[in-house]
């Protein structure tokens with residue numbers, strides 16, 4: 001009644017943990033879900049530095065809730081990855097030893113409080129473009145985690161945009177901060193969709209398995225089309241001299257991403273790669289006593 | 305060190321069943337409940353939480369699904385549509 005892996009995929013139904021699946025599919029899902037989980041966890045860091053320096057209690061509460069959501073996203077995704085037979089401890093180890101990657105975007109620093117707003121607007125905005133189609137990914141636990149995540153992301157983007165609108169109504173110095181942060185985050189945000197289709201060898205297989213629903217370039221275009229009117233409404237200019245509306249295509253034309261920079265950041269040479277991993281490792285090691293104490297307490301209670 | 309895996313079930317509102325939402329690791333039942341609250345109900349998504357050690361769940365296996373569920377396949381008389389009732393009979 002449920003049929004083979006190929007039949008389930010052809011009917012656009014979901015693969016569940018105990019179903020048979022090709023080794024390649026399992027390996028692809030483990031890699032994609034764990035890298036996604038790592039990205040959420042490392043993604044707490046750039047903004048997280050601003051929690052103690054948020055300019056008001058309101059902004060601090062919002063930022064704290066947002067960063068806590070990102071921790072939650074990481075945990076939903078580790079939970080989905082574990083259904084494929086990997087171990088969470090092992091995934092953490094692979095992250096802090098640099099064996100597994102996370103999104104290149106989080107290797108850039110958040111230099112001012114305007115960066116918090118721009119990250120919400122552009123980085124979470126790009127994440128939403130990537131993640132909405134993943135709610136229909138063929139692997140059931142991943143798709144369900146994405147539905148939960150997408151519901152929470154819209155708060156992230158809106159709080160960021162609202163923060164920026166507030167700053168744009170403020171002083172010249174605040175407007176300068178918004179423009180500067182936009183300039184710095186625009187191109188790295190476009191890189192979040194991954195290499196151009198011509199250089200993305202796994203895309204065809206991922207589309208066939210319905211792990212992905214759109215190519216990198218399709219999603220990048222969709223993001224640009226959404227972001228340009230938002231930038232206009234905000235009163236900032238995106239740092240791309242060739243960006244313009246193409247009447248014929250009904251979409252925006254935009255410039256070429258600096259793929260050399262992208263490759264450098266992926267290879268570990270971005271502005272903050274070493275710092276991000278060092279901080280994650282320190283958090284893990286500094287938390288060891290908590291894990292040990294909780295385990296000792298559980299063992300004592302089990303005996304009593 | 306590896307804390308045991310717990311599966312988490314949430315009752316979204318009064319009147320609904322608990323539904324599986326995911327899993328987490330915790331050292332004991334009480335911490336599992338607290339972690340589940342923080343992880344899965346940050347926006348009032350639940351009024352009740354169940355956590356259960358994953359190893360205590362027995363599951364049917366997909367390889368045997370056809371024979372396992374076959375006994376209900378040929379019992380059409382369990383469905384109301386099996387019975388012919390004339391259209392003019394009201395309320396049935």
Ligand SMILES: [Fe+2]
Pocket residue numbers: 040069070073149
């Ligand atoms: Fe997220």
Ligand SMILES: [Fe+2]
Pocket residue numbers: 070124127153156
């Ligand atoms: Fe987010």
